Amino acid sequence: MIRFKNISTDKPYLKFIEVYKAAKEKKQKSLEACCISSYNKDECEVNSRFVNIKYINSDRWYFYTNYNSPKSIEFNGHNQISCIFYWGSTNSQIRLKAKICKAPEDESNKYFRNRTFEKNVLAISSKQSESIESYDAVQQNYNLTKESYGTNSKPRRPIYWGGFYFKPYYFEFWSGHKNRLNKREVFYMKNNNWKKIFLQP
Numbered sequence: 001m002i003r004f005k006n007i008s009t010d011k012p013y014l015k016f017i018e019v020y021k022a023a024k025e026k027k028q029k030s031l032e033a034c035c036i037s038s039y040n041k042d043e044c045e046v047n048s049r050f051v052n053i054k055y056i057n058s059d060r061w062y063f064y065t066n067y068n069s070p071k072s073i074e075f076n077g078h079n080q081i082s083c084i085f086y087w088g089s090t091n092s093q094i095r096l097k098a099k100i101c102k103a104p105e106d107e108s109n110k111y112f113r114n115r116t117f118e119k120n121v122l123a124i125s126s127k128q129s130e131s132i133e134s135y136d137a138v139q140q141n142y143n144l145t146k147e148s149y150g151t152n153s154k155p156r157r158p159i160y161w162g163g164f165y166f167k168p169y170y171f172e173f174w175s176g177h178k179n180r181l182n183k184r185e186v187f188y189m190k191n192n193n194w195k196k197i198f199l200q201p
Helices: 011-025 070-077 105-113 117-125 135-149
Strands: 003-005 033-040 045-052 055-057 060-066 080-087 092-102 161-175 183-190 193-199
Touching: 011 092, 011 161, 011 183, 011 193, 033 070, 045 060, 045 070, 060 070, 060 105, 070 092, 080 161, 105 161, 117 135
Parallel strands: 003 055
Antiparallel strands: 033 045, 033 080, 055 060, 060 161, 080 092, 092 161, 161 183, 183 193
């Protein structure tokens, strides 16, 4: 689930909420799952992975991760990303293009404090995406870190973990049709105003 805070009343945001609510009513799973693509300047590669959008505050879309992970390094080197949601329950797809930034420290601290102890232990124990000899070793690192804090402890957010937010400048709302007569409704930012067009299927 995505939480909405002071959500923008701009037309693409109202459309997003409409499509989101329709999928929620159909009991769509993993509504918050969004595939984000980033660019690795050194390797001239595009990489994609799913992240969970935790909340949208006004026009900022937030998720949290390890700042030393490959995706974080790619965001820092090239701040333009593309994103996609797909909700099979309503056969709808939402494409976004956006600029991404690191979230302020106070926002990351607040979010970290409100997470479960177990999730925070994992954030501390894992060197995300670095190689390791086995999954048993992953579990061992986690258990050792958990034991070191104790069950009543509230760990502080490590400096290598925190939030990113992105601000879309392009939305495409795709609605599937059984005869491929798909509807493609686009909003794009131009001169600080949202423009609307339709694309052919």
